[in-house]
Amino acid sequence: MSGQRVDVKVVMLGKEYVGKTSLVERYVHNRFLVGPYQNTIGAAFVAKVMSVGGRTVTLGIWDTAGSERYEAMSRIYYRGARAAIVCYDLTDSSSFQRAKFWVTELQNFEENCRIYLCGTKSDLLEEDRKKRGIDFHDVQDYADEIKAELFETSSKTGQSVDELFQKVAEDYVQLMAFQVMTEGEGVDLSQKNSTYFYSCCHH
Amino acid sequence: MAADVHKKKGWEVPNGSLVPTDGQPMERSESPTPGLVQGTEPGAGQEGGMFVHTRSYEDLTSPEDGDVASRSPEEGRGDQADQTSMAHISKDFSELSTQLTGMALDLEEEMRLSQENEMDLSPQTARRDSARSEKEDEDVTMEAWRMHQKHVFVLSEAGKPVYSRYGSEEALSSTMGVMMALVSFLEAEKNAIRSIHADGYKVVFVRRSPLVLVAMARTRQSEQEIAHELLYIYYQILSLVTWTQLNHIFQQKQNYDLRRLLAGSERITDNLLDLMARDPSFLMGAARSLPMAAGLRDTVSTCLQQAKAKSLVFSILLSRNQLVSLVRRKDQFLHPIDLHLLFNLISSSSSFREGEAWTPICLPKFNSSGFFHAHISYLEQDLCLLLVSTDREDFFTISDCKHRFQERLRKRGVSHALLEALRTPFYSVSQVGIPDLRHFIYKSKSSGLFTSPEIEAPYVSEEEKQRLLELYQYLHSRAHNSSRPLKNIYFTGPSENLLAWVTSAFELYMCYSPLGTKAAAVSAVNKLMKWIRREEDRLFILTPQTY
Numbered sequence: 001m002s003g004q005r006v007d008v009k010v011v012m013l014g015k016e017y018v019g020k021t022s023l024v025e026r027y028v029h030n031r032f033l034v035g036p037y038q039n040t041i042g043a044a045f046v047a048k049v050m051s052v053g054g055r056t057v058t059l060g061i062w063d064t065a066g067s068e069r070y071e072a073m074s075r076i077y078y079r080g081a082r083a084a085i086v087c088y089d090l091t092d093s094s095s096f097q098r099a100k101f102w103v104t105e106l107q108n109f110e111e112n113c114r115i116y117l118c119g120t121k122s123d124l125l126e127e128d129r130k131k132r133g134i135d136f137h138d139v140q141d142y143a144d145e146i147k148a149e150l151f152e153t154s155s156k157t158g159q160s161v162d163e164l165f166q167k168v169a170e171d172y173v174q175l176m177a178f179q180v181m182t183e184g185e186g187v188d189l190s191q192k193n194s195t196y197f198y199s200c201c202h203h
Numbered sequence: 204m205a206a207d208v209h210k211k212k213g214w215e216v217p218n219g220s221l222v223p224t225d226g227q228p229m230e231r232s233e234s235p236t237p238g239l240v241q242g243t244e245p246g247a248g249q250e251g252g253m254f255v256h257t258r259s260y261e262d263l264t265s266p267e268d269g270d271v272a273s274r275s276p277e278e279g280r281g282d283q284a285d286q287t288s289m290a291h292i293s294k295d296f297s298e299l300s301t302q303l304t305g306m307a308l309d310l311e312e313e314m315r316l317s318q319e320n321e322m323d324l325s326p327q328t329a330r331r332d333s334a335r336s337e338k339e340d341e342d343v344t345m346e347a348w349r350m351h352q353k354h355v356f357v358l359s360e361a362g363k364p365v366y367s368r369y370g371s372e373e374a375l376s377s378t379m380g381v382m383m384a385l386v387s388f389l390e391a392e393k394n395a396i397r398s399i400h401a402d403g404y405k406v407v408f409v410r411r412s413p414l415v416l417v418a419m420a421r422t423r424q425s426e427q428e429i430a431h432e433l434l435y436i437y438y439q440i441l442s443l444v445t446w447t448q449l450n451h452i453f454q455q456k457q458n459y460d461l462r463r464l465l466a467g468s469e470r471i472t473d474n475l476l477d478l479m480a481r482d483p484s485f486l487m488g489a490a491r492s493l494p495m496a497a498g499l500r501d502t503v504s505t506c507l508q509q510a511k512a513k514s515l516v517f518s519i520l521l522s523r524n525q526l527v528s529l530v531r532r533k534d535q536f537l538h539p540i541d542l543h544l545l546f547n548l549i550s551s552s553s554s555f556r557e558g559e560a561w562t563p564i565c566l567p568k569f570n571s572s573g574f575f576h577a578h579i580s581y582l583e584q585d586l587c588l589l590l591v592s593t594d595r596e597d598f599f600t601i602s603d604c605k606h607r608f609q610e611r612l613r614k615r616g617v618s619h620a621l622l623e624a625l626r627t628p629f630y631s632v633s634q635v636g637i638p639d640l641r642h643f644i645y646k647s648k649s650s651g652l653f654t655s656p657e658i659e660a661p662y663v664s665e666e667e668k669q670r671l672l673e674l675y676q677y678l679h680s681r682a683h684n685s686s687r688p689l690k691n692i693y694f695t696g697p698s699e700n701l702l703a704w705v706t707s708a709f710e711l712y713m714c715y716s717p718l719g720t721k722a723a724a725v726s727a728v729n730k731l732m733k734w735i736r737r738e739e740d741r742l743f744i745l746t747p748q749t750y
């Protein structure tokens with residue numbers, strides 16, 4: 001296991017209780033755990049190997065805790081991330097405000113990080129449309145403005161979860177292809193911060 | 204409570220030669236109780252322990268910022284066996300709490316007048332005012348709420364609620380106001396501990412600026428022990444935010460709402476309180492080691508030792524709050540309190556069961572000003588690996604240590620044996636071969652470890668188990684009473700007899716059926732000590748390792 005490669009560092013950000021852990025749980029283990037809510041403590045890391053057009057890509061996913069307690073330390077989790085899945089609860093407008101905070105944070109400190117806005121718990125809207133806490137078009141406008149992809153997912157039903165992570169991986173593969181083209185030959189990408197190794201992460 | 208208490212003389216010493224031999228080093232011998240010198244008792248590690256040495260919970264009262272503990276003048280003055288070193292105010296607190304609402308100032312004056320040692324809150328001095336605050340939630344006054352064994356509240360010095368064990372802090376805020384009022388006149392000094400002795404209730408206040416912790420308990424614990432638990436709660440909070448940050452925040456803003464920062468941690472604190480009510484580790488100030496063959500443990504420890512990294516300080520392998528192995532940096536010792544906080548953190552959340560957690564954690568007794576980073580992962584269902592690093596950027600290096608450790612276990616072919624050992628985390632007291640013996644706790648002071656058999660019949664229900672622990676707590680408090688400590692106690696109760704023996708090297712608590720005699724109980728001590736000596740390499744960690 002030692003030295004397992006991670007191609008893309010992905011960080012999950014968002015207010016507590018929005019469903020980040022559930023999203024990762026659905027994607028990695030294809031399940032939805034019912035039972036009392038267990039807030040994440042610090043952050044949890046999990047690696048997932050997937051395939052994009054015949055190529056394997058390993059996502060190294062950081063599921064961070066939404067609690068404010070860890071805010072001051074959040075940089076260690078998102079530093080060097082290629083993708084950030086910024087989550088908000090579709091039924092809770094305050095969580096969208098918190099999402100905006102994270103977007104600003106990323107724009108300031110991680111220019112190279114792609115942002116994926118993710119509205120969670122869409123199954124709750126299925127039950128009752130009135131539960132939507134924030135207008136879809138407002139979010140869409142915001143996403144366009146910050147050049148982010150927008151997804152609405154449900155970890156309960158699985159809706160759009162795989163698509164979200166698939167998109168993250170595809171974007172990475174495309175970006176790599178593009179970089180190889182523009183940077184010419186002889187560039188060892190692993191030296192350029194685009195690839196991380198478990199065993200070589202001293203700074 | 205009928206306690207047959209002896210203080211040294213009158214105690215039938217099972218072996219005439221067991222008097223402490225001051226400072227005289229002794230060899231580990233075949234003799235069942237080879238002297239009471241620390242370091243030679245059964246369970247003592249061969250190359251010293253793994254923990255900071257703590258004699259008892261007194262250590263808890265030393266503040267973490269390095270200040271000399273400022274104690275109340277009353278401390279150490281009590282002369283009755285039942286009285287602890289704290290000030291008592293005898294009054295039915297449940298009555299008091301309803302009376303005080305809205306008239307705290309009045310009372311404060313009266314309190315000042317009578318501030319000499321033991322304050323007497325007689326009904327005349329505390330004027331009756333039954334009008335309760337409008338805000339107070341109905342639920343809070345309900346009988347069910349009052350029936351709880353122990354209420355715990357944490358508030359800021361400004362009176363803002365921080366934590367409440369039962370019921371929402373919001374609903375309780377007026378109760379908290381009352382407590383704040385009480386605290387403000389009970390407390391002349393910071394870091395003091397005071398208590399109100401009420402009929403059926405003990406209300407204990409611990410002030411650790413900028414926080415005040417309050418317990419209302421109907422348990423049989425002494426004030427000292429309740430204060431001890433409150434301090435654990437305080438350390439628990441520090442472990443999440445650090446002492447430095449906590450003080451900084453409140454210096455900036457006196458009425459800061461700490462709940463914002465602690466959001467999501469209530470479960471950890473709840474769990475700690477539950478754990479303290481049933482796990483003797485906290486009472487003993489020690490860790491319980493998982494029984495396993497010495498050879499197996501040594502191999503596992505070596506594997507753990509070899510999976511080291513520059514930033515690693517402690518590598519801890521545990522199974523359900525029992526220690527399997529602990530490897531530490533040569534010059535660094537872990538404090539049992541810090542270890543308990545780590546155990547509690549892990550047992551309080553199922554979120555560690557997936558993936559690898561990487562979380563900042565302050566070990567307040569080690570260093571209350573900064574965070575370590577802990578890598579937490581489960582290797583098996585009940586086997587958790589905890590790697591404590593000084594470098595928050597070092598996740599992948601530490602994660603690699605985990606993989607290397609697992610790899611080594613596999614190569615050495617011990618993974619399977621380790622899993623087997625996890626399947627039998629307890630032994631039966633019947634193995635000792637003392638018919639009347641129901642249960643015991645034995646702590647080796649130099650190793651900071653204790654051993655204890657499974658709690659068996661008649662302590663089957665949760666209530667019964669808790670009652671047994673309470674009996675131990677009672678004996679412990681008598682044995683450690685700071686004004687009148689007792690070395691030997693024989694306690695006869697209606698349902699069981701207990702014996703406690705506390706020396707500079709070990710502590711022993713034994714529980715017998717009520718049918719046995721005192722003479723038999725005393726002679727059983729010898730037999731048990733012999734058995735523990737024989738089994739010590741399985742029950743304890745005799746060869747702790749360092750990187």
Ligand SMILES: Nc1nc2c(ncn2[C@@H]2O[C@H](COP(=O)(O)OP(=O)(O)OP(=O)(O)O)[C@@H](O)[C@H]2O)c(=O)[nH]1
Nearest residue numbers: 016017018019020021022039040066121154155156
């Ligand atoms: N109905 C529904 N509930 C969900 C969904 N996703 C999460 N939840 C629930 O929302 C609660 C919070 O989910 P988590 O995934 O633990 O939230 P989190 O964002 O990881 O929270 P923190 O770790 O505290 O930051 C849990 O009770 C979940 O069961 C969803 O898609 N549908």
Ligand SMILES: [Mg+2]
Nearest residue numbers: 020021039040
């Ligand atoms: Mg989470």
